[in-house]
């Protein structure tokens with residue numbers, strides 16, 4: 001099937017207007033941002049929304065800024081803007097690592113952070129990135145807004161905490177001292193989805209790891225949060241042995257499926273190797289041992 005089923009279309013020019021439209025149109029309405037995930041699904045008839053609310057003209061939703069120690073990213077911020085952001089590259093360089101290997105310029109010029117997170121596809125790179133840096137997301141409805149941690153945002157494959165009549169408006173990441181971060185991905189060819197990818201962030205306190213965040217893409221039904229490996233790292237001095245142990249946990253705690261990208265054993269192995277590499281690079285960056 002290469003054409004979507006018929007649908008109604010509405011263009012919103014403000015967040016309030018988009019939410020009012022979503023409330024009025026009910027549970028069969030969907031937001032459309034870049035359209036790079038939703039439109040292919042509609043063409044394949046895997047998604048059949050009766051109405052689309054287009055948010056591309058809501059300029060107030062496209063920004064990356066630092067306010068009172070928090071980096072705020074508007075939901076309509078495009079991949080290309082995340083790639084080029086010096087603010088993100090300075091504080092959380094794993095965004096640039098990831099954006100350099102997400103799809104191609106056509107997708108990056110249009111696809112948004114809000115769409116990536118709301119798609120809740122386990123293979124999305126940005127979901128692992130945001131989980132690793134312990135981001136929070138802002139979900140707005142008609143009467144109020146809620147702030148939800150990335151750990152609670154994805155409630156299942158292709159399912160999020162965003163309810164009917166609500167939309168995601170912002171991603172928030174706290175600046176914390178001693179931060180270093182990295183994203184490592186293996187793909188079949190340039191611009192492809194990951195066979196496996198690992199995002200890691202560490203926050204150093206002197207020579208010890210005060211806190212860590214690690215998440216995996218494409219090796220489970222949802223983004224995998226490696227809380228057991230994070231616990232292992234907390235309070236420890238970084239070492240190759242420690243990173244290798246975290247890699248072993250990653251191999252154990254992921255749950256990949258065999259497909260055209262490879263068999264289960266290969267993906268488990270890859271998840272471990274990429275976790276070790278991401279931690280090594282994140283720590284080197286935190287300790288200013290890598291540019």
Ligand SMILES: Cc1cc2nc3c(=O)[nH]c(=O)nc-3n(C[C@H](O)[C@H](O)[C@H](O)COP(=O)(O)OP(=O)(O)OC[C@H]3O[C@@H](n4cnc5c(N)ncnc54)[C@H](O)[C@@H]3O)c2cc1C
Nearest residue numbers: 033034035036037038103111112114115116118124125168
């Ligand atoms: C050829 C190709 C290769 C790709 N490769 C990669 C890759 O390597 N890595 C990767 O991570 N991604 C990849 N992508 C996906 C790409 O990153 C998409 O841009 C992203 O998945 C969705 O963003 P979007 O803005 O296009 O969302 P859309 O397609 O517009 O929307 C996706 C979903 O999110 C919902 N949504 C969007 N915005 C909001 C909002 N603000 N509030 C509530 N719901 C919202 C929509 O209703 C829909 O359900 C690829 C896509 C293509 C087409």
